[in-house]
Amino acid sequence: xxxxxxNLRLSIIKQIELEASKYPDVISLAQGIxxxxxxxxxxxxxxxxxxRGVVAKYSLVPGLPELRELIEVSLAEENMYYDWExxxxxxxxxxxxxxxxxxxxxxxxxxxxxxxxTYTSYREVLCLAGCKPVYxxxxxxxxxxxxxxxxxxxxxxxxxxxxxCNPNNPTGTIYNKDQLLKLAxxxxxxxxxxxxxxxxxxxxxxxxxxxxxxxxxxxxxxxxRLFSFSKAYAMTGWxxxxxxxxxxxxxxxxxxxxxxxxCAPVISQYGALGxxxxxxxxxxxxxxxxxxxxxxxxxxxxxxxxYFSYTKPQGAYFVFPxxxxxxxxLSFAMRGGEVDSWTFALDLLxxxxxxxxxxIAFGPNGEGHIRINFGRSEEDINEAMDRIENYFKISQxx
Amino acid sequence: xKTIFKYILRIYLKYIxxxxxxxxxxxxxxxxxxINKPFAKEAIKKTLExxxxxxxxxxxxxxxxxxxxxxxxxxxxxxxxxxxxxxxxIAAPKRIFTRKFPDYLVLGLGTSNPGDMxxxxxxxxxxxxxxxxxxxxxxxxxxxxxxxxxxxxYLISRMPASGLLITNNDNARLxxxxxxxxxxxxxxxxxxxxxxxxxxxxPINTGQKFSFHFKNKIESARINRFGxxxxxxxxxxxxxxxxxxx
Numbered sequence: 001x002x003x004x005x006x007n008l009r010l011s012i013i014k015q016i017e018l019e020a021s022k023y024p025d026v027i028s029l030a031q032g033i034x035x036x037x038x039x040x041x042x043x044x045x046x047x048x049x050x051x052r053g054v055v056a057k058y059s060l061v062p063g064l065p066e067l068r069e070l071i072e073v074s075l076a077e078e079n080m081y082y083d084w085e086x087x088x089x090x091x092x093x094x095x096x097x098x099x100x101x102x103x104x105x106x107x108x109x110x111x112x113x114x115x116x117x118t119y120t121s122y123r124e125v126l127c128l129a130g131c132k133p134v135y136x137x138x139x140x141x142x143x144x145x146x147x148x149x150x151x152x153x154x155x156x157x158x159x160x161x162x163x164x165c166n167p168n169n170p171t172g173t174i175y176n177k178d179q180l181l182k183l184a185x186x187x188x189x190x191x192x193x194x195x196x197x198x199x200x201x202x203x204x205x206x207x208x209x210x211x212x213x214x215x216x217x218x219x220x221x222x223x224x225r226l227f228s229f230s231k232a233y234a235m236t237g238w239x240x241x242x243x244x245x246x247x248x249x250x251x252x253x254x255x256x257x258x259x260x261x262x263c264a265p266v267i268s269q270y271g272a273l274g275x276x277x278x279x280x281x282x283x284x285x286x287x288x289x290x291x292x293x294x295x296x297x298x299x300x301x302x303x304x305x306x307y308f309s310y311t312k313p314q315g316a317y318f319v320f321p322x323x324x325x326x327x328x329x330l331s332f333a334m335r336g337g338e339v340d341s342w343t344f345a346l347d348l349l350x351x352x353x354x355x356x357x358x359x360i361a362f363g364p365n366g367e368g369h370i371r372i373n374f375g376r377s378e379e380d381i382n383e384a385m386d387r388i389e390n391y392f393k394i395s396q397x398x
Numbered sequence: 399x400k401t402i403f404k405y406i407l408r409i410y411l412k413y414i415x416x417x418x419x420x421x422x423x424x425x426x427x428x429x430x431x432x433i434n435k436p437f438a439k440e441a442i443k444k445t446l447e448x449x450x451x452x453x454x455x456x457x458x459x460x461x462x463x464x465x466x467x468x469x470x471x472x473x474x475x476x477x478x479x480x481x482x483x484x485x486x487x488i489a490a491p492k493r494i495f496t497r498k499f500p501d502y503l504v505l506g507l508g509t510s511n512p513g514d515m516x517x518x519x520x521x522x523x524x525x526x527x528x529x530x531x532x533x534x535x536x537x538x539x540x541x542x543x544x545x546x547x548x549x550x551x552y553l554i555s556r557m558p559a560s561g562l563l564i565t566n567n568d569n570a571r572l573x574x575x576x577x578x579x580x581x582x583x584x585x586x587x588x589x590x591x592x593x594x595x596x597x598x599x600x601p602i603n604t605g606q607k608f609s610f611h612f613k614n615k616i617e618s619a620r621i622n623r624f625g626x627x628x629x630x631x632x633x634x635x636x637x638x639x640x641x642x643x644x
Contacts, residue, residue, distance in 0.1 A: 040477075040478055041477050041478065044477075044478060052538060052539060053538060054538050065433055065533075065535055066433075066535065069433065069434070069436065070436075070458070070459075072625075073436050073458070076623075081605070081622060081623050081624055082624060083623075083624040083625030083627075083628075084625065084627075085625055085626075085627070086624075086625065087624065087625075217603055217604045217605070217622070218603050218604070220603075247624075276458075277458055277459045278475070278477055
């Protein structure tokens with residue numbers, strides 16, 4: 001019974017959110033939801049589509065032609081050249097795109113390398129597909145960067161792909177061009193696919209530039225890139241994203257996409273159209289706001305340097321501080337020299353009613369850390385950080 | 399209130415635009431069709447710029463009753479904000495006096511409702527018109543395919559005898575429509591014989607290579623884009639190049 005699902009788990013992020021929902025006064029810095037509402041221009045585009053009566057029917061399996069055409073145009077602005085008719089698929093959120101991709105390119109028993117800590121749901125998708133996630137730790141001391149040697153050591157005859165998120169969730173690291181090109185060399189040498197989840201690519205700070213391997217034409221038969229409208233346009237509830245890759249791979253992914261969802265929700269596809277047509281200003285506004293919030297949360301963490309150390313995030317809207325000392329050493333379990341992040345997150349939730357995600361959710365290397373989402377409002381961040389400060393004071397009997 | 403504002407704005411932008419066009423007299427190249435307008439537009443703009451000509455194209459979806467005038471006036475949209483519209487309304491008439499108005503305007507014309515084309519052609523009079531393709535896209539607002547095709551029929555009927563119509567010979571509806579044109583017609587295609595026809599298309603790592611046949615000549619080309627629509631766009635660019643140079 002339940003052979004396929006017995007090793008799956010409800011994502012720890014969702015578990016924390018479920019637990020948090022039991023507390024009436026909770027402030028959640030857990031799930032990666034932006035504080036903003038979907039921009040008005042997107043809603044108006046959808047209203048227009050509703051009035052025209054065009055949202056009730058399925059779209060073509062890969063998505064509305066006008067949306068895919070616009071996606072091609074917007075990709076070209078970022079030096080990525082893909083054919084909207086054969087190489088772009090609109091998906092029901094990026095997780096559906098990821099699932100369709102993994103199901104298409106792997107067979108049960110295959111291994112997929114994931115640099116970690118990284119987004120928790122990748123593991124579940126791989127398990128669902130009967131694949132084995134192989135974690136390669138990122139180097140925290142070097143700002144959570146890749147260590148190519150470790151990737152090479154992790155490759156076996158069963159390895160099918162390397163799957164990363166850029167900027168990385170939860171560390172906010174941006175993998176630079178040099179690192180990525182070296183990773184691509186490795187993928188070429190061992191004939192591997194490269195799956196790149198660029199969902200946070202619009203939120204990069206301090207004049208950092210984001211580079212994608214999908215910009216290199218010679219790699220297009222290897223690279224599958226995903227982007228979601230969820231974060232960039234504050235559309236997490238709309239469930240709309242897209243992926244693009246070479247036609248030969250897209251054709252196979254499309255079959256899985258069809259069997260999973262038939263097509264992405266058409267109403268949301270119109271929302272995505274509105275986003276690409278008119279949402280640029282809003283994305284810029286969000287990015288400026290997130291930078292302010294990043295600086296705020298970092299300043300607040302600096303005041304707690306006795307308990308936390310962290311690498312300043314360069315992108316996304318998460319910071320991933322390490323708990324350098326537990327609030328009360330006697331009551332906290334340690335795992336491999338690190339504070340048990342689950343115990344800490346649950347205790348913080350119970351005592352201070354602040355929800356954060358335990359670092360273990362993002363892979364073994366995340367243990368001893370917590371993920372703080374600074375996509376929430378400044379008011380929420382300040383209130384949550386006040387509570388965390390008090391929590392430590394009380395725990396230490398100060 | 400919004401409806402009244404939109405109505406007044408529409409009229410205001412239309413007449414300012416007509417005045418600007420009357421004064422500056424740019425050559426208007428219109429691109430219509432259900433799909434692939436952006437790629438033809440990009441190819442034409444690039445061709446004209448490579449010839450050292452001053453050209454401007456409408457950005458993204460600026461191809462409707464409000465968007466088209468804004469594109470001609472080189473203004474952005476205020477979308478749903480009165481305060482954002484104010485500087486645009488003030489700046490628009492200044493285009494009348496500008497000295498650096500482009501010689502060529504490459505303009506996509508969008509039609510998603512009956513009568514859209516008639517309205518857009520009450521603002522612009524294209525000298526060259528390209529129709530990329532006609533599919534069932536945007537059909538939902540029309541009673542049937544014939545009514546949708548009627549929009550393009552109207553566009554063709556408004557072409558001056560001295561004008562040029564460039565159409566896709568792989569589309570049977572367009573073949574039939576172009577036969578009714580009063581102006582010169584140049585066709586492009588991949589499958590069917592045409593004035594400019596691409597053949598031997600081969601995907602390569604960095605894009606596509608193909609040969610194209612025109613006026614009893616054969617040339618080969620490589621482009622760094624993927625998809626047949628880019629080959630079509632290339633052919634359109636080539637037609638424009640040969641026409642303008644001549």
